[in-house]
Amino acid sequence: MTAAVPLRVRLRRAHSITQADARRREGIAAVAMAAPAVLLLLVFVVIPIGLAFVLAFTSARLVSPTPARFVGLRNFAMLAEDPVFLRSVLNTFVFAALVVPVQAGVALGLALLINARFRGTNFFRTVYFIPVVTSMVVVSIVWTLLYQKDGLLNRIIEAVTFGQVEGPDWLNDPSTSLAAIVFMSVWQGAGFHMIIWLAGLQTIPADLYEAASIDGVSRWTRFRYVTWPGLRATRTFVLITITIAAFSLFTQVNVMTQGGPLDSTTTLVYQAVRSGYQQQQTAYASAISLVFFVLVLIVSLAQRYLTREKD
Amino acid sequence: MATRSPQPGATSGPPTAWRRLPVHATRVVLALFFAFPVVFMLVSSFKPDQQIFGDLAGPRAFLPVGDLSLTNYTAVFDRVPALRFLLNSLAVSAITVVLGIVVNSLAAFALSRMRWRGRKFLLTVIIATLIVPFETFALPLVWWVNELPWLEVNGFGLTLTEGWLDTYRVQILPFVAWGFSIFLFHQYFQSIPKELDEAALIDGAGWFGIYRRIVMPLSGPAIATVAILTFLPAWNSYLWPLMVVQQEELRPVMVGIQYFFQLNPSWGEIMAYSSMITVPVLALFLAFQRSFINSIASSGVKG
Incomplete structure (x- = not known):
């Protein structure tokens, strides 16, 4: 019977079979290649996020002879009455509210300073970037020494003011401890976002600047009407990344102050680690993590909305 | 807003190098600011404790001067693996x-x-x-x-x-x-x-x-x-x-x-x-x- 089918049709059929076969093989190969990454993301990201939602409503402990049981909203009720937790939420917000604009601003200033072509661009960019490649643990330790009552910073303040101003004991004074951590964090992170701003600045077409210079506008006008609008996408990215990093504040606090003095530097993540790891209360820590998760989500959505393309 | 609004000193003819001086000075000051803690760390690692605090009063804090040695480094290996x-x-x-x-x-x-x-x-x-x-x-x-x-x-x-x-x-x-x-x-x-x-x-x-x-x-x-x-x-x-x-x-x-x-x-x-x-x-x-x-x-x- 096959002989009755014209050659042309037979060829086309054979072709479509091999094509379907190739398509199927492509699919299998693709799944095999994506599988390791998908599996790892599933086990170490997706499931843990899901677990935060589940464990927060149980009595789970890190090591426990009795299995976890469902306790409803008990953990959240406890959170609402935990003054240290409430303080940590406040501190986290204050920290973010200070770090986000200051770090973004300083980083933009640095980027503008070295965006112009001049001898030594590379040198300055490298130096401004050094804190970024220094680990936060090391940075925190060095600054702990700098911030001591008789430390370098206060000596500088003394020298600059001819001994008129006596510097505070930065990290041991509840009124200055958080500010000290803010200052150091900006010092460490500004170089990172300087690079991001620089990448953004380089996407602004040069002819816009040429047009501006033909019109002879002032530097400020040029910045306001050419540079700033040109950085819209970069701005969103910078703000969101700094905000999320600021909300995740942990290392500096753990190394420098352990949340003190008088809980003036305790943060959400620091509290989560303290209850979840040191006190082994996984469920309570999951509840804190959940609050943190929701905050991060709200802030990134809000910033995306506020800085959306307006047209 | 397209009117000419020259910077102070921009039109009065000083050479460009002079006009750029404040900007360049800012760059240098910032470079010092971003580098000093790391320099301080490296330099202090060769000094005995007493000298680290003694040197804080002046620019010696950033200079590899005085009683320099590798004592701190050998002590590190004694204290931790x-x-x-x-x-x-x-x-x-x-x-x-x-x-x-x-x-x-x-x-x-x-x-x-x-x-x-x-x-x-x-x-x-x-x-x-x-x-x-x-x-x-x-x-x-x-x-x-x-x-x-x-x-x-x-x-x-x-x-x-x-x-x-x-x-x-x-x-x-x-x-x-x-x-x-x-x-x-x-x-x-x-x-x-x-x-x-x-x-x-x-x-x-x-x-x-x-x-x-x-x-x-x-x-x-x-x-x-x-x-x-x-x-x-x-x-x-x-x-x-x-x-x-x-x-x-x-x-x-x-x-x-x-x-x-x-x-x-x-x-x-x-x-x-x-x-x-x-x-x-x-x-x-x-x-x-x-x-x-x-x-x-x-x-x-x-x-």
Whole structure:
């Protein structure tokens, strides 16, 4: 019977079979290649996020002879009455509210300073970037020494003011401890976002600047009407990344102050680690993590909305 | 607003070099500001404690002068197994980088160059995981890795053990697959012409062959970027090993710093240890500056 089918049709059929076969093989190969990454993301990201939602409503402990049981909203009720937790939420917000604009601003200033072509661009960019490649643990330790009552910073303040101003004991004074951590964090992170701003600045077409210079506008006008609008996408990215990093504040606090003095530097993540790891209360820590998760989500959505393309 | 509004002094004719002086001075002051803590750390690591505090009063704090020696460095090795910590961190970061490059590029290859159902959806989900910072699920993850099983090879074959705490794998595997690396590879692979794949297929190459022989050899810059962006957090990791590694022999460098604050801390030793764990990264950065800067810059592209 096959002989009755014209050659042309037979060829086309054979072709479509091999094509379907190739398509199927492509699919299998693709799944095999994506599988390791998908599996790892599933086990170490997706499931843990899901677990935060589940464990927060149980009595789970890190090591426990009795299995976890469902306790409803008990953990959240406890959170609402935990003054240290409430303080940590406040501190986290204050920290973010200070770090986000200051770090973004300083980083933009640095980027503008070295965006112009001049001898030594590379040198300055490298130096401004050094804190970024220094680990936060090391940075925190060095600054702990700098911030001591008789430390370098206060000596500088003394020298600059001819001994008129006596510097505070930065990290041991509840009124200055958080500010000290803010200052150091900006010092460490500004170089990172300087690079991001620089990448953004380089996407602004040069002819816009040429047009501006033909019109002879002032530097400020040029910045306001050419540079700033040109950085819209970069701005969103910078703000969101700094905000999320600021909300995740942990290392500096753990190394420098352990949340003190008088809980003036305790943060959400620091509290989560303290209850979840040191006190082994996984469920309570999951509840804190959940609050943190929701905050991060709200802030990134809000910033995306506020800085959306307006047209 | 298009009226001429000259800067003060801009039109009155001083040479450009003079006009630029304030800007340049600002650059120099800022360079001092960003460099001084690191210089201070390096210099102090060679000084005895008393001199560190004595020198604070003046510029000597930043100068390698006075009673310089390697005493602090030898003391570091007496106080902690510093070499062990360094080797642990080196091994953990190196393995994380290598596995990260392989696993994420394979996934990105499948997502960007092959046609199969569900790939668009998968890419969206993978990118969505990036909004969630690690700190939000670190604590549930501690509980979870404590429950995870592992197959152990011993004299009689395989045994099933429970719990990943106090292992190398718990320091490595959670950080191998990373949505951002997949995203970077995906972007880069898109720029390599797909005709290369078609030609290779006609020549009888398999998909894995195309990945290994054609696409990866062309992806040097993407590999460098992913290597740097994986290495830095792996070397600097602190929160995670703090919680999951109690055994001293398995600890990485950043956690090792705690040992110095336990009994009679010596700032000279602390600065020596800090320098030891910073200088390797600093040296890498200075040697591969352009790659470092480019990889950071590329992390902003998704905005």
